[in-house]
Amino acid sequence: MRVLIVDDEQLARDELRSLLEEAPDVEVVGECSNAIEGIAAINRLTPDVVFLDIQMPRVSGIEMLGMLDPVRMPRIVFVTAFDEYALKAFEAHAFDYLLKPTDPARLERTLQHLRHDQAPQNLAALNPPSRLRQIPCWGRNRITLLKVEEVQYIASTPAGIYVIGPDGQERFTELSLRTLEEKTDFFRCHRQYLVNLDHIKEIALIEGGMAEIITDGDKVIPVSRRYLGPLKERLGAG
Amino acid sequence: MDTAFWETTGLVVALVQQMCVYLVVAYLLSKTPLFIPLTHATIRLPHKLMCYVVFSMFCIMGTYFGLRIEEAIANTRAIGAVLGGILGGPVVGLAVGLTGGLHRYSMGGFTDLACAVSTTAEGLIGGMVHLYLVRNGRIDQLLHPFRVGLVTLFAEIVQMGIILLLARPFGSALHLVENIALPMIVANSVGAAMFIRILLDRRTMIETHSTVFSTKALKIAARSEGILRSGFNRENSMRVARIIYEETGVGAVAITDRDMLMAFIGMGDDHHLPGMPITSRQTQQAIANNQVIYADGNEVAYQCSIKRDCPLGASLVIPLVGEDEKVIGAVKLYEPKTKLFSTINRALGEGIARLLSQQILAGSYEQQKQLLAQSEIKLLHAQVNPHFLFNALNTISAVIRRDPERARHLVQSLSTFFRKNLKRASGVATLGDEIEHVSAYLQIELARFADRLSVDISVPDTLKEVTLPAFSLQPIVENAIKHGTSQLLGQGHISISAATDGADLLLLVEDNAGLFERRPGGDGLGMNLVDRRIKNRYGDQYGVEVTCLRDCFTRIGLRIPMETELACAS
Missing domain, CATH: 2.40.50.1020 (LytTr DNA-binding domain)
Structure with missing residues (x-):
């Protein structure tokens, strides 16, 4: 499983990478500190999974989804410290998400899920903006x-x-x-x-x-x- | 010749005597409200009517007081006619002259027609002078004793001419005029001039009266401004009572709430003591019925309810009305048994009560506003941004892995931050305290945005003791990060500085993002609250000032007065 981490905090990326690298079948192929770098990295590296922070400078994680080409859309796992609104949407549409600080057991469950379920996600349910600003x-x-x-x-x-x-x-x-x-x-x-x-x-x-x-x-x-x-x-x- | 001279002199004296009686009547009349409209040149119809009635009366009175001489009457009728014209204009002058003239005509004598015509003419002359001065915009010169005397002099000369023209036989007319011309001209001119003098005195008196009234009222209003706003308590009531006592000069002043005496100053303060329950029947009645009660000690008996030999002999009780027209207390003015209540102080009393009621009302409103702000701030403390909290914990958990020692420091900073939040939920803090609070917060944020954020704080030690509402600085810094530097793709920088600007403390928080937007409600809450609390406490010239150059910087300034005692007191 080739994984990309997109988060604007260095320590948060480090922490997640440390946790992910404990899994034998996970390869962290890159880290990005904002959504814009994230888009480029997704295009360049074509990861299987992106661990995506929601609150990021200028372009949020959700807004970034609207900028990705649906044809090359990797699976997304949202990561957030606290975002009531987004959490409700994740729960409602059975999206994978992680809370910061991340519980390793919870991460393991998420990875387990990713290993078995390769069906495309219905990201439209999260209402990423349909128009670019x-x-x-x-x-x-x-x-x-x-x-x-x-x-x-x-x-x-x-x-x-x-x-x-x-x-x-x-x-x-x-x-x-x-x-x-x-x-x-x-x-x-x-x-x-x-x-x-x-x-x-x-x-x-x-x-x-x-x-x-x-x-x-x-x-x-x-x-x-x-x-x-x-x-x-x-x-x-x- | 000698006899003629003495006759003339005698007539002058006699006429002047008549004129004096006449002026006494005028003086007495001037004490009645009837006179007030006469103290100014009249333009409006009801006033003109009044003018006509009064001066016609004087005109007729002048005839009655006259001296019969050779079947004619030496008189002071001209005063009424001329003044009627001068004050009321040509129409009133004509009417007064005609009325006086007709009355004179009814009394007969060989000059009856001549006198009737001449009196009418005199009224008209007065009216023409009025018209002339009004047309030339010199209405203020109408009531000028010397000018009026001259007009009357002229009018009397005209009258003598008319008598010579109309009265027959001419011989008698000539003889009469020789005899009465001088006395009448002198008596009428001087009389008219003095009449005007009386009018002017009366006007000055009315104006002085109202000036004294306004001055007192304004002084009380100015001196008591804002005292009761900070609370309707004994200390503030005493300050206000003292002001009323000093300005009105009444015997004593009391302020009560619904049950007890809050303040008393003046005569009888040996037994009227603040803190005593209300015993006066008048006060109880005034409070119960929301009614002004005046016991003048004459028609309405007044007796001090505490001590029989109390020097106070009259009282005026005015209820203080608060929210929803509810009576919250009363103001009492007293005069001693030896003195009468002046009308000024009676009228003032009611005005003062209204003034104080409004202040108390404003005060309770302000208090509620402050309570609200206070509870909002508590809410803000309780609601530490969960986003911040969980990110902080995430950061610490990452740091534990590689640098446990540093992680321990971060945990320390986090607890300092929360502890200060909880501890200072109200009141004031020193700038030093605020900086410590912000520093603890920034330790966490610097760890989170390690590679993207730098901060410098420059606060001179001399300013660290300055006080300000607690929790003023942190929300501003938090905003600068949340809506400023954390939205930057590149390096973020925040600088916090303090400086003095005149007598004010100026705190500046500047970020290099320049992304400030006025958001309605929502995220700006913290900053709005800081602004409101500062304005509530210190006034509208203080508070938060925002300068933003898009994509360049946002500078938030906090302006706070450096009156340390003021801040500590409340």
Whole structure:
């Protein structure tokens, strides 16, 4: 069982790792100190199980669930010191959770459960936000949380997904194009592009039923033939 | 010639005598409320009517008091007519003149028509002067004795002219005017001027009376402000009683609650002692019926219920009314047997009782507010953030594994924190105490966020003895971590400092997150409570001040006055 620990407190991570490593079949493949690092680590390491703290800076554990690609969703075990509201939801939907400080016997029961039950969890029951408020991005050596309404467009390249913000700068994000399309109002105008309709300055029609969008940041995005009709419709110009 | 001179002089003296009688009547009248509207130039109709009635009376009186001379009457009628016009305007002047004139006409004589016409003319002249001054916005100059004298002088000259014009035979008219012109002009001008003088004196008196009243009332209000707010007890009652006693100058002042004497000051304080039960029938009645009782010692007998030879001879009892119109006590003013109650003090008494009632009411409201804040803070103590508690325990359990010694220190800090929470559920603490409390809390948080949090505390030793409401600092620091640094992806820093700002202590808690948001209710509870407690205790100019630069810093300032005794006392 490959396990990832996401918790913003170093000692809490240490403690949990110590407890987990007592189990022979558990391998702790990584530790993250916030949800944003967590998303990246999940994408990179594809762990089987994530032990996820709920209260974390800027992006909570629950909010983080909404940012993960459902296709690559690992099993989640929630860890919390005290969160009445969340605990009720866990109980109601039979989610695995651990309380801090963690009782080793309780952890063992949870692991036992994980070893046998591989069925996907119905995380929707926890009501992770269905809309993104912010998109975690990696700039030069720092994490930024771009507000959704500030984003101009999103481009998918072989190197990854890039978010283009108000400054025109491209920032890498760990969120999948599918997640971004489903959880924002961005419009798919091309196989590789999502555009924020609020930032379109003009649409230039070019030969062959194609078009180009010019954003208010003067960036040019291609519109493919099959998306031009729906785009016009969305903009009420069809 | 000699005889004529003596005749004229005699007539002047006689007329001046008449005028004196006339002025005495005016003076006596001035003591009645009838006169009050006359002390100002009149504009409103009821006042004009009053003006007409009074001055017509004077006009007629002037005729009656006149001296019969050669079938004519040397008189002081002009005073009424001219003053009626000056005070009431042309219409009133005309009406007064006409009334006086018609009355004179009814008495006959060869000048009857001339006198009637001239009196009407005099009223009109007064009215024109009134109109002129009002139109020119100089209404305040109407009541000017010298000016009025001059107007009357002019009016009398006009009258003499009219007599010469209208009275027949002309010879007799001329002879009459030769005889009466000087005496009448002098007597009427001087009389009118003196009449105005009486009016002015009367006005000054009314105004002085009300000035004395307002001054006393304002002084009592200002001096007693806030005393009873801090509680309706014997000590505060005594302070208020002393103020009333000093300001009103009555014989004695007492304040009671429903059952006993709370304070007494003045004559008879040898046997009216605070703490004694109420024995006076008047007081019992006033409290039972919520009724002002006045025993003036004359019509309503007053006898001190404690001692027969008590010097006090009259009392005024006014109930004090608290919440829901319930009587909570009474204020009593006394005068000795040798003195009468002045109307000022009677009116003041009722005002004072209202003032005190309101203060007591405000006081009980404030007390309730404080109790509420007090119980809220207790609730806050009892409800130590469970999130903090379990995280602390989790941290300690992790530390035990690798550094038992450090773990023991952390357990120590945690118990210090809880112990201080429990111990100081109310009242005040020194800044040193608060810092210790916060330090214990921070030891745990620093362990939790080991790699992400740093704190510096800079509080000069000289300020450590300053007192403030207990539990003021910790909630602010807790907020700075919970909603500030713990929300940072990078390094968090908190600085706590204390400084003086004039006579105030300024505590600053600054984080480098800049994520402060005003949340309605909810999480801001701790900070709102701190703010409210400080404001309740010290006033609205103190409390919590927030400065926030988004994503940069949040600075919470606590402003507290450094009056150590004040804080210790309550």
